[in-house]
Amino acid sequence: xxxxxxxxxxxxxSGIVGSLAxxxxxxxxxxxxxxxxxxxxxxxxxVAKFRNSPRKNDFMSPYPPSAWAPHPVYQPVDxxxxxxxxxxxxxxxxxxxVGGTTWHWAAQAWRILPNDLRLKTLYGxxxxxxxxxDDLEPFYYExxxxxxxxxxxxxxxxxxxxxxxxxxxESFLEQRFRERLAPGGYEVVTNTTARNSRNYDGRPACCGNxxxxxxxxxxAQYHGGLAADAxxxxxxxxxxxxxxxxxEHDDRxxxxxxxxxxxxxxxxxxxGKTFILAANGIESPKLLLLSASHRYRxxxxxxxxxxxRHLMDHPSNSLTxxxxxxxxxxxxxxxxxxxxxxxxxxxxxxxxxxxIDISNSSQVLSVTQALIANGVYGAELxxxxxxxxxxxxxxxxxxEILPDPDNRVxxxxxxxxxxxxxxxxxxAMNDYVHRGMAAARDEYTRIAQLMGGTNxxxxxxxxxxNNQHITGTMSMGNDPxxxxxxxFGRTHxxxxxxxxxxxxxxxxxxxxxxxxxxxxxxxxxDHIHANA
Amino acid sequence: MKFRRRLGAVLIASFGFAMTVHxxxxxxxxxGEYLAKAGDCIACHSAPQGKPxxxxxxxxxxxxxxxxxxxxxxxxxxxxxxxxxxxxxxxRGGVRADGQLLYPAMPYTSYALVSDxxxxxxxxxxxxxxxxxxxxxxxxxxxxxxxxRVSMAAWNLLFLDSRPFTPDPSQSVEWNxxxxxxxxxxxxxxxxxxxxxxxxxxxxxxxxxSVVGTWxxxxxxxxxxxxxxxxxxxxxxxxxxTGHVVGRAQAxxxxxxxxxxxxxxxxxRDLRAMAVYLQSTPAVHHAADxxxxxxxxxxxxxxxxxxxEPLPEDANRMSGPQLYDAYCASCHQVHGEGxxxxxxxxxxxxxxxxxxxxxxxxxxxxxVMLEGVHRQASAPDVLMPAFGRLLSDQxxxxxxxxxxxxxxxxxxxxxxxxxxxxxxxxxxxxxxxIARASLxxxxxxxLAVLLLLMRRRKRS
Numbered sequence: 003x004x005x006x007x008x009x010x011x012x013x014x015x016s017g018i019v020g021s022l023a024x025x026x027x028x029x030x031x032x033x034x035x036x037x038x039x040x041x042x043x044x045x046x047x048x049v050a051k052f053r054n055s056p057r058k059n060d061f062m063s064p065y066p067p068s069a070w071a072p073h074p075v076y077q078p079v080d081x082x083x084x085x086x087x088x089x090x091x092x093x094x095x096x097x098x099x100v101g102g103t104t105w106h107w108a109a110q111a112w113r114i115l116p117n118d119l120r121l122k123t124l125y126g127x128x129x130x131x132x133x134x135x136d137d138l139e140p141f142y143y144e145x146x147x148x149x150x151x152x153x154x155x156x157x158x159x160x161x162x163x164x165x166x167x168x169x170x171x172e173s174f175l176e177q178r179f180r181e182r183l184a185p186g187g188y189e190v191v192t193n194t195t196a197r198n199s200r201n202y203d204g205r206p207a208c209c210g211n212x213x214x215x216x217x218x219x220x221x222a223q224y225h226g227g228l229a230a231d232a233x234x235x236x237x238x239x240x241x242x243x244x245x246x247x248x249x250e251h252d253d254r255x256x257x258x259x260x261x262x263x264x265x266x267x268x269x270x271x272x273x274g275k276t277f278i279l280a281a282n283g284i285e286s287p288k289l290l291l292l293s294a295s296h297r298y299r300x301x302x303x304x305x306x307x308x309x310x311r312h313l314m315d316h317p318s319n320s321l322t323x324x325x326x327x328x329x330x331x332x333x334x335x336x337x338x339x340x341x342x343x344x345x346x347x348x349x350x351x352x353x354x355x356x357x358i359d360i361s362n363s364s365q366v367l368s369v370t371q372a373l374i375a376n377g378v379y380g381a382e383l384x385x386x387x388x389x390x391x392x393x394x395x396x397x398x399x400x401x402e403i404l405p406d407p408d409n410r411v412x413x414x415x416x417x418x419x420x421x422x423x424x425x426x427x428x429x430a431m432n433d434y435v436h437r438g439m440a441a442a443r444d445e446y447t448r449i450a451q452l453m454g455g456t457n458x459x460x461x462x463x464x465x466x467x468n469n470q471h472i473t474g475t476m477s478m479g480n481d482p483x484x485x486x487x488x489x490f491g492r493t494h495x496x497x498x499x500x501x502x503x504x505x506x507x508x509x510x511x512x513x514x515x516x517x518x519x520x521x522x523x524x525x526x527x528d529h530i531h532a533n534a
Numbered sequence: 535m536k537f538r539r540r541l542g543a544v545l546i547a548s549f550g551f552a553m554t555v556h557x558x559x560x561x562x563x564x565x566g567e568y569l570a571k572a573g574d575c576i577a578c579h580s581a582p583q584g585k586p587x588x589x590x591x592x593x594x595x596x597x598x599x600x601x602x603x604x605x606x607x608x609x610x611x612x613x614x615x616x617x618x619x620x621x622x623x624x625x626r627g628g629v630r631a632d633g634q635l636l637y638p639a640m641p642y643t644s645y646a647l648v649s650d651x652x653x654x655x656x657x658x659x660x661x662x663x664x665x666x667x668x669x670x671x672x673x674x675x676x677x678x679x680x681x682x683r684v685s686m687a688a689w690n691l692l693f694l695d696s697r698p699f700t701p702d703p704s705q706s707v708e709w710n711x712x713x714x715x716x717x718x719x720x721x722x723x724x725x726x727x728x729x730x731x732x733x734x735x736x737x738x739x740x741x742x743x744s745v746v747g748t749w750x751x752x753x754x755x756x757x758x759x760x761x762x763x764x765x766x767x768x769x770x771x772x773x774x775x776t777g778h779v780v781g782r783a784q785a786x787x788x789x790x791x792x793x794x795x796x797x798x799x800x801x802x803r804d805l806r807a808m809a810v811y812l813q814s815t816p817a818v819h820h821a822a823d824x825x826x827x828x829x830x831x832x833x834x835x836x837x838x839x840x841x842x843e844p845l846p847e848d849a850n851r852m853s854g855p856q857l858y859d860a861y862c863a864s865c866h867q868v869h870g871e872g873x874x875x876x877x878x879x880x881x882x883x884x885x886x887x888x889x890x891x892x893x894x895x896x897x898x899x900x901x902v903m904l905e906g907v908h909r910q911a912s913a914p915d916v917l918m919p920a921f922g923r924l925l926s927d928q929x930x931x932x933x934x935x936x937x938x939x940x941x942x943x944x945x946x947x948x949x950x951x952x953x954x955x956x957x958x959x960x961x962x963x964x965x966x967x968i969a970r971a972s973l974x975x976x977x978x979x980x981l982a983v984l985l986l987l988m989r990r991r992k993r994s
Contacts, residue, residue, distance in 0.1 A: 044924055046860035050845055053859055201917040204906075209873070209882060211864050219864035221919065 017102025020280025101227030153194030326454025332364030354438025566659025712811025742818030827892025854936020891942025
């Protein structure tokens with residue numbers, strides 16, 4: 003093709019991480035080209051699709067995949083895109099569209115704890131990061147200002163400057179949990195979120211629609227669509243529907259170009275000086291593996307066979323119960339507060355650490371479905387919906403799974419519509435996880451008691467939910483033997499290929515991974531700019 | 535000893551005198567600051583993110599952009615060398631210190647009413663209370679013939695009434711104070727009075743509503759249907775103080791700026807006086823107006839009609855209810871009733887009983903959808919996001935017409951062409967063409983007269 007597409011910086015993936023790195027670099031004067039496999043979407047359409055969907059609790063229903071850039075969907079039937087090799091199912095969800103997966107998230111934008119970066123040294127498990135918390139701190143702050151983050155001051159993650167805004171006002175449920183758990187020794191803290199409590203950057207304050215997932219209908223919470231838009235406004239060129247299928251290197255092992263298919267499967271070649279792979283923790287390793295060449299037979303950045311390994315996420319167990327008093331979950335943000343006390347401690351040498359997340363999602367749908375399934379109808383149904391929807395609460399944890407080289411993403415034998423191999427995941431849980439889950443269950447029981455809870459329903463033992471915090475598959479480290487990128491996100495094998503992704507996190511910690519990935523990406527961008 | 539004591543007494547006395555002078559001067563400057571707020575000088579004489587009063591704001595007029603000047607006391611770039619007389623001449627007569635004439639984008643026809651005392655206070659403030667800024671904004675460059683500033687002399691002859699304000703003894707002190715402010719410093723008529731072909735205010739339709747750039751400054755005469763006749767004194771005061779009255783209207787665009795920069799800072803007595811005067815202005819009625827603009831519509835929802843309907847492939851073919859469902863209902867609610875109105879601010883306004891949807895001129899409705907509602911430094915903060923980059927001209931027209939039929943004045947309408955024009959900054963004025971054409975005509979006439987004269991001479 004004779005497109006002559008070229009830029010100083012070519013970013014593959016327009017999600018929040020890639021777009022904010024792109025925004026930083028283009029604002030510093032580089033020419034930036036962003037390639038996004040999926041189509042452009044706009045908020046109004048997503049909102050309209052959500053309101054029209056009969057599957058309100060399927061957060062993927064407003065995001066049907068395109069034919070050329072499929073992503074996994076599991077309802078109403080599994081589209082079989084993310085091939086499961088087992089033994090444990092890893093049903094990750096992500097969105098291949100301009101803006102990426104943070105179109106639906108609860109906007110949780112936590113910093114990790116300083117000790118999270120020194121797991122091996124302190125507790126003899128997992129691995130250490132090649133950087134310290136202090137290396138990350140200024141970039142955390144930069145990310146918080148861009149994304150409009152607020153939160154409690156007492157989360158264990160030191161900060162040099164205050165949050166750019168106050169947290170969203172406490173909902174009644176959040177207030178009652180805080181008050182009733184305090185005597186039991188639990189400190190309930192407001193979640194750190196990228197959600198506006200006031201007008202910020204031209205976006206309004208949260209008005210409590212309580213559908214942060216699958217879509218904040220008013221952009222009160224930050225998302226990758228805004229990041230991509232900001233990058234374009236700052237001068238970056240974004241090409242949607244550009245399915246990158248191969249990264250090309252030159253004789254010296256530098257990246258020379260990337261190749262993408264448009265929706266008609268016409269191939270285009272894009273050259274650049276520096277390349278940033280930001281296509282999430284599954285699609286990025288897939289692309290590196292796909293780009294195997296005569297010289298790099300196992301794929302790019304993979305000379306030590308580390309690409310795709312150490313797959314982590316946050317498995318969750320949960321407890322649903324009826325509180326003693328009417329709390330009316332469903333007013334305000336869906337996920338407003340947490341118990342942080344068990345995110346760190348000597349116990350981490352024995353079992354997984356976790357954060358306990360207190361849900362404030364409307365319970366009307368699940369209560370109604372359960373009552374109808376039990377044959378309740380008529381006036382009784384109405385009465386009992388009111389009773390239970392006002393009282394039903396749920397707790398879950400966000401639990402740290404350790405990096406294991408056998409948990410990994412590989413290329414499947416099966417192919418998508420363009421003939422590109424689908425990603426295949428190998429995933430397993432170990433006793434470190436199970437022991438952490440048992441510890442969490444004990445906490446749930448105490449919490450439910452303090453809330454005067456009845457009708458306690460624990461999630462089944464050994465069956466864990468997933469949180470779509472795909473981490474570890476392109477870990478950073480000082481030693482190429484057990485890592486893919488260096489401390490600045492640059493691949494050990496290719497000096498002009500960087501990776502910006504939750505996938506570079508060496509461990510998963512106990513908080514949602516987005517803010518950390520953005521901070522790491524801004525740090526990479528800073529490094530690229532300084533070395534340009 | 536005696537001498538010393540006397541000297542001491544003299545020193546103390548003179549120090550005391552100096553203190554009094556100082557206090558009086560401070561009070562004058564402070565009053566000047568208040569009057570400058572009443573006159574909203576800062577709105578035009580500051581650029582966004584620029585230094586106060588350093589000028590540089592480009593004002594889109596039908597004749598082209600007029601760039602506001604630096605009115606800080608800088609001796610090199612501002613008005614630091616102005617005498618009180620020169621300051622007064624500029625403010626009330628539209629004449630610069632160098633003798634050049636100002637364009638009436640500077641509302642000197644209104645400021646002409648400002649009293650000598652108030653001019654002194656304003657002068658004291660601008661000379662001593664404002665930080666000098668030694669930077670000049672770009673010069674205004676209007677197209678020919680308007681770049682010939684001398685042409686304004688003729689305009690002034692026709693349209694500048696330089697008589698100062700004379701109180702009406704038959705009216706109350708409060709009414710007179712209100713009239714002084716409304717007609718003078720607050721220069722309400724600058725926007726709210728329609729202008730004639732020569733861009734002068736049509737005094738016969740004073741405050742009768744006018745198009746100002748892309749926005750519509752509504753009829754604020756006392757007419758019960760077309761104007762604000764039914765607004766109570768308290769409504770008007772609350773609107774000027776906060777920019778919103780539930781069930782009436784909320785300020786957006788230039789009026790929001792006027793509230794934020796000016797009216798919000800005025801004391802209750804002055805706002806009440808302005809309200810009293812505004813309630814008494816001559817009614818300007820438009821035959822087409824059948825109800826007060828805020829009196830249309832009611833709680834209603836057509837969103838159910840589109841539930842389960844697939845969205846069209848072409849976004850421009852989305853229906854009104856589909857667009858409302860997608861972009862509006864999350865805040866304005868499914869029945870258009872809004873939420874939290876008047877609890878600690880406007881909340882999320884109701885769409886019915888809302889002036890924004892009641893005018894026959896729908897520019898403001900379009901502008902609010904394109905640009906949103908932005909307020910400065912107001913608490914609690916008010917923000918309607920801009921939809922200009924999310925919605926096409928056709929989508930805004932479809933949505934606007936749906937909103938008008940559903941919640942507003944069903945006789946009003948929005949067209950995609952109108953949205954396109956407003957998005958591009960408004961209609962170009964025919965005035966330039968007219969002025970140039972009339973110059974050509976005048977030239978031809980002159981030529982004809984000369985030819986005639988020459989012929990006569992030949993004959994004689």
